[in-house]
Amino acid sequence: MSEFGNILVGGVITGAIYALLAVGYSLIFSVSGVLNLAQGAFVALGALVMYSFTHSAGLPLPVAFIASLAVVCAAVGIIEWTVIRPAVTRISHSSLLMMMGGLLTAFEGAAFLIWGSTPVSLSPFTGAKPIAFAGLSIPTQAFWVIGAMLAAVAVLSLVLMRTRLGRGLRATSENITAARLMGVPVDRMIMLSFAAAALLGVIGGAVIAPLTSLDYSSMASYTNEGLIAVSLGGLGSVYGAAAGGLVLGIVEAVVSGYVSSLFSTTISLIILIAIISLRPQGLLGRVRGARMDVAERTAGRVYAPPRLPRRVMLGGSAAVVIVMVFLPGIIPSGDLRAVNITGIFCLTIVGLDLLSGIAGQVSLGQAGFMAIGGYTTAILTTHYQVPTLLALVAGCAGSALVAVVLGLVCGRLRGMYLAITTLAFGILVEGVANGLGITGGPSGIGGIPPLTVGSFQFDTDNSFFYLIWIVVGLALVLSANLVRSNRGRILRAMHGDQVGARSLGLRVTRAKIAVFAISACLASVAGSLYADYFRYLSPDQVGSAESLQLITMLVIGGMGTLFGPLIGVTLLTYLPIAFQPLANYSTLVTGLLLVAFLRYLPAGLWGGVLEIVTRGLSRLPRGGRVAALAGLAGGPPAAASPGPAPGEAVPAPVPATVPATVAAGEGVPALRVQGVSKSFGGVAAVRDVSFEVPAGSLTALIGPNGAGKSTLFNLVTNLYQPDSGEVRLHGRPLGRLGPERITSLGLFRTFQTARVFPQLSVLDNVLVGGYRLGRAGYLAQALRLPRSVREERGLEARARRLLDIIGLADRAEERAAVLPLAAQKYLELARSLMSEPSVVLYDEPGAGMNDAETEELGTILRAIRDTGHTVVVVEHNMTLVMGVSDQVVVMDAGRVIAAGPPQAVRSDPQVIRAYFGTAEASTDA
Amino acid sequence: MLELTDVHAGYENRDVLHGLSFSVPPATIVAVVGVNGAGKSTILKVISGLLKARRGTLSVDGRGLRGGSASEAVRAGVVHVPEGRQVFPNMTVRENLMLGGYAIASSKVAGRLAEVLAIFPELATRLAAYAGSLSGGQQQMLAIGRGLMSDPGYVLLDEPSRGLAPQVISRIFEVIVSLRDAGKGVLLVEQNGQLALGVAQQAFLLESGTITLTGTGAELLANSEVVDRYLGVGTAAPDSARQQDWTGLLSAALAAR
Secondary structure: OHHHHHHHHHHHHHHHHHHHHHHHHHHHHHHHOOOOOOHHHHHHHHHHHHHHHHHHOOOOHHHHHHHHHHHHHHHHHHHHHHHHHHHHOOEOHHHHHHHHHHHHHHHHHHHHHHHOOOOEOOOOOOOOOOEEEOOEEEOOHHHHHHHHHHHHHHHHHHHHHHOHHHHHHHHHHHOHHHHHHOOOOHHHHHHHHHHHHHHHHHHHHHHHOOOOOEOOOHHHHHHHHHHHHHHHHOOOOHHHHHHHHHHHHHHHHHHHHHOOHHHHHHHHHHHHHHHHHHOOOOOOOOOOOOOOOOOOOOOOEOOOOOOOOHHHHHHHHHHHHHHHHHHHHHOOHHHHHHHHHHHHHHHHHHHHHHHHHHOOOOOOOHHHHHHHHHHHHHHHHHHHOOOHHHHHHHHHHHHHHHHHHHHHHHOOOOHHHHHHHHHHHHHHHHHHHHHOOOOOHHHOEEOOOOOEEOOEEOOOHHHHHHHHHHHHHHHHHHHHHHHHOHHHHHHHHHOOOHHHHHHOOOOHHHHHHHHHHHHHHHHHHHHHHHHHHHOEEOHHHHOHHHHHHHHHHHHHHOOOOOOHHHHHHHHHHHHHHHOHHHHHHHHHHHHHHHHHHHHHOOOHHHHHHHHHHHHHHOOOOOOOHHHHHHHHHOOOHHHHOOOOOOOOOOOOOOOOOOOHHHHHOOOOOOEEEEEEEEEEOOEEEEEEEEEEEOOOOEEEEEOOOOOOHHHHHHHHOOOOOOOEEEEEEOOEEOOOOOHHHHHHOOEEEOOOOOOOOOOOEHHHHHHHHOHHHOOOOHHHHHOOOHHHHHHHHHHHHHHHHHHHHOOOHHHOOOEHHHOOHHHHHHHHHHHHHHOOOOEEEEEOOOOOOOHHHHHHHHHHHHHHHHOOOEEEEEOOOHHHHHHHOOEEEEEEOOEEEEEEOHHHHHOOHHHHHHHHHHHHHHHHO | OEEEEEEEEEEOOEEEEEEEEEEEOOOOEEEEEOOOOOOHHHHHHHHHOOOOOOEEEEEEOOEEEOOOOHHHHHHOOEEEEOOOOOOOOOOEHHHHHHHHOOOOOHHHHHHHHHHHHHHOHHHHOOOOOEHHHOOHHHHHHHHHHHHHOOOOOEEEEEOOOOOOOHHHHHHHHHHHHHHHHOOOEEEEEOOOHHHHHHHOOEEEEEEOOEEEEEEOHHHHHHOHHHHHHHHOOOOOOOOHHHHHHHHHHHHHHHHOO
16 A cells, blocks of 8 residues: 555656646647747756756755746846747747647756756755655655645636736737737746746756756656647646646656656657547646637748749759769768668658648657658568568558557547647657567667568668669658658648638548658568668667657758758758767757748758749739729620630530539529537537528528637537538538548538638639549559549640630749638639539628629629539628529528528518618618 | 828738828828729838838827837837728637737726727627627627727728627717717728728829829819719610620630530
């Protein structure tokens, strides 16, 4: 009993430290939306500085504490001011996360240089004699630890929830622009949150140092434990963070006390993954109240690198290939080994770029997949004499499987969770590799045979050179093909706006898992080749520190460029060799490089080159941007279009696309809403709503704000599940089909706020809408099989014709972000028609358009109807509604109060009272 | 008087405003009309400090602003109610309003809250609700109410009628007129030109970042060019020839595969 009690006490003490860490994470996350991976560094730094002040300078404890606080806060303040603050609004969340990883590395490097690798410890504040109580032995320091944690939680929650300062802090996290407009000094808020996190770090470091010893390497482990704790408890919740820390500490203590310390991390990681998949908001986190149909804020801009013209790219590639073919003859044979190592990492990084640079999903554990591949090869070939090639394939399959499982766990969640899960995964793999007998523990496995294909052994530097670089070349070409194809477009679309991508009926989860599995396979193959080439594998070659190194390579080279990261790998492989005498500085320099690039050149080296080259190539005048839109709003469409001239035989307005589903039966309404109700927290938003939308009609849904129109759209597209009632599309009940499935049945919707993908080109934005028409799979598209190419051409032709009609043909290659709002709205209409829908739901297509633009919109909406589509619009512009619709359905307070032809509804006294009020009456007069 | 003199501003390497000069006197509604992309919202961003002007000066009641700082503008008595409401969805209505009073002395906040709730009694019953759960109309009232918390002399409104039902629009415009009557200067950017020009004493037409026409609201309403290009003729009744053109083009495009 007392054994259990003592284990529990140990667990609570560790848990309190984790809680302090987690509270720091939670604070920064709730103010700036950043996962502060340097939080663990604050703790260790606090302890190390305290050590210097107490032991080296001989200051008394309280003085040393104040001095340490000043030093750490100053350091963090400078970093916040020079690096973080400018980055928060300029780079994307995923880049910011990488930047914090760079800061952690830089702190580690600096701490190593200053304090070396000898662990330090402080003397207990109140004597070393533990308190004995009921068979328990409690060190007095434990009271300091727990007291500090409780005080931190109490003060923070009080400040955040009860004070003006706290409101300002929270407002900054909710909407930084609006907070600024309130006069909240948001820069100071972000600075304050970091200062408070540094304070928490110093307190944590000071109270824990007497109980354990710390060195530079403690930084990463504290960061990891804190991250796991805060994810357990719930990001952004102070109490949750504290609870998560305590749970984690106790679980670890109990497992290592009764089972083994190897399994303590394993168990806590398994718990983490379980929590993330079952309760992503954490133990005590609150589900945020944001509505699905309201735009999700993406903090910074997602950077999309420019593309080289095809000719330049082909020429450049040819030159690189020629150099590579002759490289072994040019360079000294001793250097070839380094070139081969570079190749191995290049293979990994092509996958990582697909995942992070293209799709925007951060993996903090990519080296874990190298480890799976490497160890599978090592174990199968040495212990079981499996042929090397087969072992490589087995590793690849294993990695893909793990990726799919991890992907399923966090597939529906946003980027941060993949980062957390992959971090946990990397640590788990490293722990297992170090702890198991079969992996050889920390000393690793030797005697791995070289890769053998048929009877050929790749056992020389020269043969391996051609092998690895041909594989890298293939991976590059296939990835480049994929990125530009239909499947790749969804990856680029979900970068930055996953909800938007999902709302278009894109299978985001599936794409995310697919790209994660592809990247895992590439890493795994690289790991296998690594083992085959070195004939030896140990955990530190593929440990979690290596994962951060990979990210640094990616960023320095240029994310999203596929080729650029190869430059990053080359640099980071050669710099340490070239500056051998400065090896001690390598960690610090790596961290600083990562941070500096994200801050000053987020495009990376190659991205920077691309920017300069493409800018030089495109010094052409950009045909008047306003003119295109003026054409759109003013003149007849034919004038803005080089399509069939008005004089020519205009194709008869027959339905161009009558999807099979329409043919279900004459007289069956395209959409039938029957007795649908939905309440939120006891408040009825939609009550027993029934109406029908005849096929080929234009129906307007109107009603006061809050009447439930958008909710109804969300119910029809199953973003929400109705409490009762059903919706039928061409007679087919939609039941609980997912939004993606509904889109594929021919129902397409837009959202109130224009939801274009800002970093994609105008053309790509339209093409994304045609995603579901693409039949070619990932492999077919990566290989550019003829049917895939044909399909792409067909889609592109269609998209260009649609752009032509809305007057944006000459801006097809520009980024959609630069379009004015009305043009973005038209872009959404064009996109909606790409997927050959039978029914389209438009939520306020006219919002933000001026009256002249609205008139043109009316004509377009009718044209959409006349080409065989059933159109439903939610709209407040009565001129538009009355002018174009065949049927008007009026909702008020969740009910349908009238339905019928516009004129009848217009004069319905109930409608006038509920909806038009006096404004309409006065404009009428 | 809120005054802009020769203001140039833009984003990255793109200029949006090219030497803009105008003023908003107290107790006056000034409306800005123009196509999307003409730079209307950019004007508001420059005044409220979200965007720093590249050249030109800004002054409020004779005192110059450095520009580029939103809290400076709020303290000078200028608030910007942004496009799309931008309430803090996970905070309560009360917290949202209190945030509007962030820049004023905390002793005055309670008094201001009462005054704002007197303007928008609709919000008084929803003080404890999360702002994200309000209807679009209530959110717009909250956004305006939040702006009024600091008792500004000048209010910049970006498309207050956007996405609102007619009866809410008339309610919002009642408030806008009452703000003017209470002596505040209002700069109104609005796509619903008929409505905006109907209440504005002064108005100007913005085209590609330059003012091309100024006058009273009524004058602009009577200008046939303005009506043609920005206000429309007030009906969306189908022009059959044009309709056929569109339909033909669209069906040809959709047939392309």
